[in-house]
Amino acid sequence: MDGRLVAGEVKQQVVQHVQQLEKHGTEPLLATVQVGDDSASASYLKAKHKAAVEVGIRSESHHLPADTSQDKLEALLGQLNTNPKVNGILVQLPLPPGLDEEKVIERIIPYKDVDGLHPINAGKLAAGREELVACTPKGVIKLLNYYKVPVAGSRTVIINRSNLVGRPLANLLLNRDATVTVCHSKTPNLSGMTRTADILVSAVGKEIFQIRGDHVKPHSAVVDVGLTRVDGKLRGDVDFDKVNRVAGYITPVPGGVGPMTVACLLENTVLAASIQIGLKF
Numbered sequence: 001m002d003g004r005l006v007a008g009e010v011k012q013q014v015v016q017h018v019q020q021l022e023k024h025g026t027e028p029l030l031a032t033v034q035v036g037d038d039s040a041s042a043s044y045l046k047a048k049h050k051a052a053v054e055v056g057i058r059s060e061s062h063h064l065p066a067d068t069s070q071d072k073l074e075a076l077l078g079q080l081n082t083n084p085k086v087n088g089i090l091v092q093l094p095l096p097p098g099l100d101e102e103k104v105i106e107r108i109i110p111y112k113d114v115d116g117l118h119p120i121n122a123g124k125l126a127a128g129r130e131e132l133v134a135c136t137p138k139g140v141i142k143l144l145n146y147y148k149v150p151v152a153g154s155r156t157v158i159i160n161r162s163n164l165v166g167r168p169l170a171n172l173l174l175n176r177d178a179t180v181t182v183c184h185s186k187t188p189n190l191s192g193m194t195r196t197a198d199i200l201v202s203a204v205g206k207e208i209f210q211i212r213g214d215h216v217k218p219h220s221a222v223v224d225v226g227l228t229r230v231d232g233k234l235r236g237d238v239d240f241d242k243v244n245r246v247a248g249y250i251t252p253v254p255g256g257v258g259p260m261t262v263a264c265l266l267e268n269t270v271l272a273a274s275i276q277i278g279l280k281f
């Protein structure tokens, strides 16, 4: 499953939505916040800003030092919340130690929360109402849809229970009538579980491969959300060459889920802007 290809299609749609918003007097603006100098965060943000430019979304970046106080960070979010020109706010995670991530996320006004992490947005999703939904899980669903992987009635196994990936993805899949199992570090007999999956999503991010050929069901769909740098090269959780011989569908790393996350952030930014002005696409 080619994430660059599908992300390109999502971005074309976003370009059209940007034009519609402009006709209604709104030039969508995404504000990003980075605290500290984590190199992975910096490279993700660079990709997000570059992609925003490509689709005609304006973006502004706020880069604060690692020793920024909770109050100062929350004060910036307060300003972005009330600035009518700002349609979307993204705080790149993880935050440096000492900052309360939950409090920071809750400080973002829900209708500008383009990461879909605010408890209001996560709660709506869990209740079956999808508005601003976390970007990576949304991207995974778009990939499965594009390649017509049957989701309804499928047995789906997710290895990750984070608020950013596992939980929202489980809810998206449940909303689409999959039978979902969420696995984590304390799950016994993980490979016994993964071998039952029609759709397997792995988001662990460790140097050793988590998913090898004998861990997957023949003809299944394997989605690799893991991301690690090994000897300077980006790699996922899945031993691609081996698993590719068994699975029916597989995402590469890079070029799989990563570009989808970025495309969905852009989509969420125009969606947030449309919610703010009461426009329906």
Ligand code: GUN
Residues within 6 Å of the ligand: 090, 091, 092, 093, 094, 115, 135, 136, 164, 261
């Ligand atoms: N860190 C890793 N992925 C993400 C993401 O999708 N959003 C934010 N805000 N931080 C991240």
